[in-house]
Amino acid sequence: GIQVEQSPPDLILQEGANSTLRCNFSDSVNNLQWFHQNPWGQLINLFYIPSGTKQNGRLSATTVATERYSLLYISSSQTTDSGVYFCAVGQSGGGNKLTFGTGTQLKVEL
Amino acid sequence: DSGVTQTPKHLITATGQRVTLRCSPRSGDLSVYWYQQSLDQGLQFLIQYYNGEERAKGNILERFSAQQFPDLHSELNLSSLELGDSALYFCASSGRGAGTGELFFGEGSRLTVL
Numbered sequence: 001g002i003q004v005e006q007s008p009p010d011l012i013l014q015e016g017a018n019s020t021l022r023c024n025f026s027d028s029v030n031n032l033q034w035f036h037q038n039p040w041g042q043l044i045n046l047f048y049i050p051s052g053t054k055q056n057g058r059l060s061a062t063t064v065a066t067e068r069y070s071l072l073y074i075s076s077s078q079t080t081d082s083g084v085y086f087c088a089v090g091q092s093g094g095g096n097k098l099t100f101g102t103g104t105q106l107k108v109e110l
Numbered sequence: 111d112s113g114v115t116q117t118p119k120h121l122i123t124a125t126g127q128r129v130t131l132r133c134s135p136r137s138g139d140l141s142v143y144w145y146q147q148s149l150d151q152g153l154q155f156l157i158q159y160y161n162g163e164e165r166a167k168g169n170i171l172e173r174f175s176a177q178q179f180p181d182l183h184s185e186l187n188l189s190s191l192e193l194g195d196s197a198l199y200f201c202a203s204s205g206r207g208a209g210t211g212e213l214f215f216g217e218g219s220r221l222t223v224l
Contacts, residue, residue, distance in 0.1 A: 041198060043215040044112075050210070086153065089212075093139040095203050096143055096213045097166045100153035 002005055002027045004101035012107045013077050021072040021104045023087030031090030032063050033098065035070050038083045046072070046085075077108045113137065116201050116216035128189040135182055135203030141165070142184040143204075143213065144176055144193055144217045150198035159184055191223045 003026040013019055023032075034046040047054050047061040049070065054061055058077075063070040074081055084105050087100035113136035123129055135142050144156040155168035159178035169175075174189075178184045188195060202215045 033213060035215075041220075043200060043202075043211050045214055048210075048212040088153075092212060094135060095157060095158065095166060095210055096141065096202070097155050098213065099155070102152055107143055 001088060002029070002080065002091060002099050004089055004099055005085060006085075006101035006104050007105060009087075009102070009108075010105045012109065015078060015108055015110050016079050017108075018073070018075045019106070021074070021076060021085050021087075021106075022074055023070040023072070023101055025068050025087075025089050027091065028068070029065065029089040030092045031094070031098065032065075032070055033088050034061055034070070034085050035086045035088065036081075037086060037103070043086075051069075074106075077106075079108045079110065082108050112214040112216060113213030114201055114203050114214050114216035116199075116219050117218055118218050119217065120220045120222075122224065123191060125191055125193060127191050127223075128187065129221065131186040131188070131199050131221075132202075133184045133186070133203075133216060135201075137182070138207065139203035139205045139214075140182065141204050142178055142182070143202040144170075144184070144186050145200040145202060145215075146197050147200065147218070148194075151153055151197075153200075156186070189219070191221075193223050196221055196223045214221065 061075045086104040088100045115134040140161045156170040158166040198218045204211045
């Protein structure tokens with residue numbers, strides 16, 4: 001099956017810093033989503049981004065499907081950004097049957 | 111609040127027992143998905159239902175079964191429970207028919223098997 005690799009696995013930032021999280025996938029996809037799992041375990045959809053660039057406040061994401069990667073940018077990080085960020089991909093005909101990466105654990109400190 | 115409701119939030123039971131997890135999708139969503147999150151396997155897709163019919167199957171054990179009812183709520187039944195079934199079980203729904211689109215997760219049901 002398709003492989004999804006995320007980097008870095010762990011990241012510690014000072015509040016106010018910027019960061020870039022990367023997601024590489026091993027095959028073509030028609031579905032890519034980024035999720036944030038907060039410290040209480042809740043999974044929150046950040047972006048549905050099979051291609052192109054999207055922005056939502058301090059977060060933005062870019063997917064280059066032809067090169068099989070996606071990036072999530074977090075600017076001016078806040079302590080509430082802490083948690084695990086997951087990239088999940090789906091292939092043609094698979095709908096929202098998603099394969100998740102192992103995540104990037106982010107901790108934002110004061 | 112994603113609009114997806116799951117009950118119970120926490121469940122502790124013994125090996126060999128059977129439990130049922132319940133999910134109500136967002137209003138208007140016809141697709142329901144079940145995912146399992148465990149320490150060793152990460153987040154894994156289990157099964158999808160669309161408007162009452164099974165649409166896709168993932169790494170779901172034969173001891174597990176699911177269904178979607180006419181009111182679109184779904185239940186995941188886990189039987190002959192083993193220690194390794196301890197995990198966070200998520201339900202999710204999406205609105206774009208049976209295809210792709212933003213996936214919205216419930217808060218999960220944390221199952222502990224002792």
